[in-house]
Amino acid sequence: MKKYFSLLMCGLLGASGFSQSLDDILEKQEIPLNSDIKIGKLENGLTYYIKENKEPQERAELYLAIKAGSLQENDDQKGLAHFTEHMAFNGTESFPKNELINYLQKAGIRFGADLNAYTGFDRTVYQLPLPTDDEALFESGFKILSEWAGAISFEAEEINNEREVIVEEERQRGKNVSERISKQLLPVLLKDSRYEDRLPIGEVEIIRNFDHQTLKDYYKDWYRPHLQAVIAVGDFDKDKVEALIKENFSDLKTGENPKKPEIYSIPSNKEPLVKIVTDPEYPYTVASLMYKHPGTSVKTDKDFRNSIMRSAVNSMLSARIQETTQAGNAPFLQAGASYGAYQGGMGDLDAFSIQVVAKTPETLEPAVKGIMDEVLKMKTFGFTQSELDRTKLNFKRAVEQSYKEKDKTASKVYVNQILSNFLKGEAVIDMEYSMDFYNKYLDGITLEEVNQMAIEFIRDDNQIILLQAAESSKEQLPDEATLTDWFLNYTGDFEAYQDEISSIPLLDKELSTAGITSKKKIKELDATEITLENGIKVILKSTDFKSDQVLFQAFSPGGYSLATEDLIQSAKIADNLIASSGIGEFNAIQLKKKLAGKSLSLSPYISTYTEGIKGKTSSDDLETLLKLTYLYFTEPRKDSLIFQNLKDNYKVAIEGKSSNPVAVFQDTINTVMRGKGPWALDPEVDDIENFSLDQAYKFYQSRFRDAGDFTFVFVGNFQNQEVIPHLKKYLGSLPSTGSKEKFKDVGIAPIQGKVNKEIKKGLEEKAMVVLTYHDTYKHNQKNNLQLKAIKSALETRLLKRLREKESGVYSPSVGLSIVKIPNPYYTFSISFNSAPDRADELIEATKEEVDRMIEDGPYEEELQKFIAQEKRQKELQLRSNSYWLSYIKGVYSKSIKRDYINQYEDYLDKLKPRNLKNAAKKYLSVDGQAQLILLPQD
Structure with missing residues (x-):
């Protein structure tokens, strides 16, 4: 009887006459709160949410959320909700000035990447991810959140120093074509609403001139417990966390006449x-x-x-x-x-x-x-x-x-x-x-x-x-x-859509099963290496980091370095062409329909010196991924319509670059850092007409017709004994001649000597500065780690100098690029935005800090922060499938030693200021330097 009733109900639910009553039933059923989340409210009105969660292990996410943002600002407070957020990192009751950031960095927490906050129209949110294996540090997190909630210092000196930092933030994020377009569109999009006049970044005149008390008034009015929530999710004991919340937040006062945020709407419009x-x-x-x-x-x-x-x-x-x-x-x-x-x-x-x-x-x-x-x-x-x-x-x-x-x-x-x-x-x-x-x-x-x-x-x-x-x-x-x-008013010119579906199999041929010529355990990687009869090498690393994820990458030396000069531009679009065209008997649309209900993504790629295929899937769909892999090697599809679409997109993108000052500047940077050869440069408009469908297709075939020198890496939740039969069938059937290819050195490298270029283009009062230091070196793990430590220390110093002392830059960045093939070299790249009339002085300040780094090297405190952050990041990486995929690829590409992962902490602990001082002098006192500046046009 129950079975009959269920079938009857299914029939009724499918009938249109029942849909209204179903809506009535469902409308009355509120979705219950996740049963694993503990929610509570303190007597002062503060709400808290607690959830135990084991991923990532020994980590917790602590958040403070406030139901107030820029909409709550008075006319003389425009931008002060955001300013308040900045002040939370410039001193609280227990952590004066920058001591909060300093304390957390010593514990391995990165400012910006981990520790951060944001302000919106109706909210301000602070985030503090912490390890939970350090009890004192974890407990201090709740104290930090509580002081953000009610004990920000607002020291006069810190307020004044932060004014120009926020002006520079607005310059860095805005002062471009997107901002100019937005300023014209927002009065329409937000017409007659408070949103139009309360953008979170605020108004420069107010930021530069507000009275300190006006800022404090915003904090007093809106940072109140009845508008705040503490959110704690992570690998901890929820009862202990609840006790910490009560201990740290119960004393916060609601105060007199607590405000309630007004709900602001955007009016309707009858006419367009x-x-x-x-x-x-x-x-x-x-x-x-x-x-x-x-x-x-x-x-x-x-x-x-x-x-x-x-x-x-x-x-x-x-x-x-x-x-x-x-x-x-x-x-x-x-x-x-x-x-x-x-x-x-x-x-x-x-x-x-x-x-x-x-x-x-x-x-x-x-x-x-x-x-x-x-x-x-x-x-x-x-x-x-x-x-x-x-x-x-x-x-x-x-x-x-x-x-x-x-x-x-x-x-x-x-x-x-x-x-x-x-x-x-x-x-x-x-x-x-x-x-x-x-x-x-x-x-x-x-x-x-x-x-x-x-x-x-x-x-x-x-x-x-x-x-x-x-x-x-x-x-x-x-x-x-x-x-x-x-x-x-357009009434259309169309017919009803016809859903064309192909019934043919994805792979309509019988494949033979290849044998395995070798199989061995790679202890350092906790992985298995097998070699198939056709020479393909496969590395399998089974993990439990995800329950249903398998990541995959195949790679081989060569890339478009092996293209001749007359074919290079067509060669560069070959991977995009094939990836967009479908495969075998299926065009891209048919293939997408064929794969409905499958959880997988896969695409071939060709870079300067390598080619390969990368993707991800679930355990259940791994065989389908291998079928597609087989087809990308053996039956790539040549689609003239896709080719024309690619040409159209390239043309519009390239033509648009000439009017975009940032794109022009980036082209200049690329030329300095990569050289001027056809293998290094992006195509120009004239090159597009010379794109050849046949040449691109043939070049792709040349890269994938012989799979014998490919290495395949699989990382994820699978059992080797279940996967290997599929590998023997689909990878073992790939064509191979037994030859081993090598890439060709096509001269991509930074221009030697000192380069100084100034470009004047663009409408906005904004300077973009890039300083680089580059040279060849001996590529090994010790030297690479020294480079990373120097990069970290230099970024810390430039933040202190350019942002905190000079108040001239919002977020200076130091990049580090390490290249092994064809010839090892490194590049430090320092970049920042500033007011044009301050660019020269800030460049000089930057060079002073570089000279100081050459003279002194990283200080002990800077080094210890770097080591702490590296160790904490490595803990997370070691439980990441994507990290292991990249690491194993590095091992088999001969850019990383196999046992490096097990010796990493030893390498870190051997870093000493005296050694880094010598390294800084070696790597920064180089002839390879570039100073590149983008200024507004005259």
Whole structure:
């Protein structure tokens, strides 16, 4: 009887007449909070969330969230919510000035990469990831959060020093074409709302001149416990953590007249809001149409089901647009359409957003009408049952994989869900609940429901129409009325979508099974190495870091260094061409449909000196990945339509670079660091016409026709005895002649001697500076580690000098590039942005710090911070599949010693200031130096 009742219910759930009553039932069912999360509230109103989670091991994520941001600022406080966030790192009651950062860095916590914060319109969030195996350090984390919540010092000197730092942050993040375009669009997107006048970065005049008390008033008004939450997720005892929260936060005072943040909205608009903007540096012609909708959130089962249907519409529409783009003769360069949060969630709104990139300004009309054909086709005919079935299959596979990883999910994932719960009231959906929900309701979602939802995306009001283009194209652009007509009055030129599905097998041939000529255990890697009869070497490392993940990479020496000069530009697009064209009998669209319900990604690549294939999959889909690998070697596909699309995209991108000052500057950097040969430089516009489909295809074949010198690495959750039969079949059947190729030295290396270049291009008051120090050296682990230690110390000093002392730079960066082939060399690259009139003095300050590093080397404290951070990072890396994949590739590429991983801490502990002093002098006192500056045009 129970079985009969279940079948009857399934039938009813699938019937449209039952959908309304199902909605009524689901609307009343609130999604319960994840049962593993402990939530509580202190007497002062502070909320706390605690969840035990073992991934990563011996780590915890501690967050402080405040329901206040830039929207809560008074007129004289614009930018002070963000300023307050900065002051949290410039002194608290127990950690004056920069002692907080200093204390955490000594414990191995990285400022910026680990320790950080951000300010939004309606929130301020602080993040503090900590190890839990150091009890004193872990406990101090709660004290730090509590002092951010209620005991920031606001010392006068620190406030004044930070003013120009924030001005420089605005310069670094903005002062470009994107900011100029945004400033013109935001008054339309945020029309008549508080958002328009409360951007988190604030106003420069206020930042430079506000009274200190005004900043303190913001902190006093909004940093109150009833608006705050402490979030702790990690490898700890939850009862102990709860006690620490109560101990550190119970004394925070709510104060008199506690404020409640006002809810701000963005008004509706009956008539379309239209804006056309141009800029001399904007490289594309981009039109968009948005339909604003009331915001959605997931709190009940009905919300959850609706969110799945919205995702289904997005997925199916995206697939159709992609198909049109790749089908040849598409009227646009790129296009997209999807439903989601409006402008990142502003005003509690959603939007259905349609965007199209035209090939040229002159072809904007067919581009707009081309994307509207797809949208109107969806509205008129809806989707097909086969499209929905395929989407459900993909959704089900994704949720199954998430469920398998429920015990391997990183703590930060849970933190983000909890943040949404505290700030927006969103449900924190338990993995088991999600899996059960999909099993119950996914199959019952009908095509009729999904098509009706898609129709409702398109409405007659709340429309916004935008156009962004190059200033030089003004004469070719439509006026606002014409653009509106193209979007809203076009009735379409289309037929119902036909879902073409191939029934042929992915691999339609019988393969023989090869033998294994050697098999051995690699103790240092805890891996197994096998060699197949055709010469292919395979390294297998089985791990339990993830429950259902297998990473894979195959590699071989050669790359496009082996291309002749007359073929080099076509050779450089060969991998992109093949990866985009599908495989064997399947074009790219057919292949995607064929792989529905599979969890895998795979693509070939060709770099300067190597070629290979890389991807990832699940244990269940590993055989499918190997089938695709076999086909990428033996049956790459040559698609003339894809080739033309690639040419069109390259042309628009390259033509746009000439007007972009940053792109021009980057080309200059590349020339200095790589040389001027055809193998080193990116293609120019003239090169595009010389791209050859046949040459690109033949070059790809030349790189992959002989698999005998390839090494394959697999890392993840699998059993060797289950994998090896597949390897013998699919890899063992790959063609091989037994030859071993070598790459060719094509002269890619930094220009020798001292280089000084100044480029004047661009409209903004912004200087970009790059200083490099480069030379050849002996590549080994000891020298590489010394280079890394010097890089770390130099970055610390430049932060102190350029940001904290000079207040001239927001975030100076020191990069380190280590190259082994064809000839080992290293490059230190110092970069920063500043005001143009301060560039020279800041360059001199930088050189003073470099000279000091040459003279003194890293100090003991700098070295100990580096060692602590390296050891902490290595703990995480050793439980990462991606790290081991990279490491094993390095071993078999002969760039890393096999046993280095086991000796790493010994190498670190042998680092001494006296040795690093000599190393700094050796590596920084070099003839290979470059000073490159980008300044605004005169």
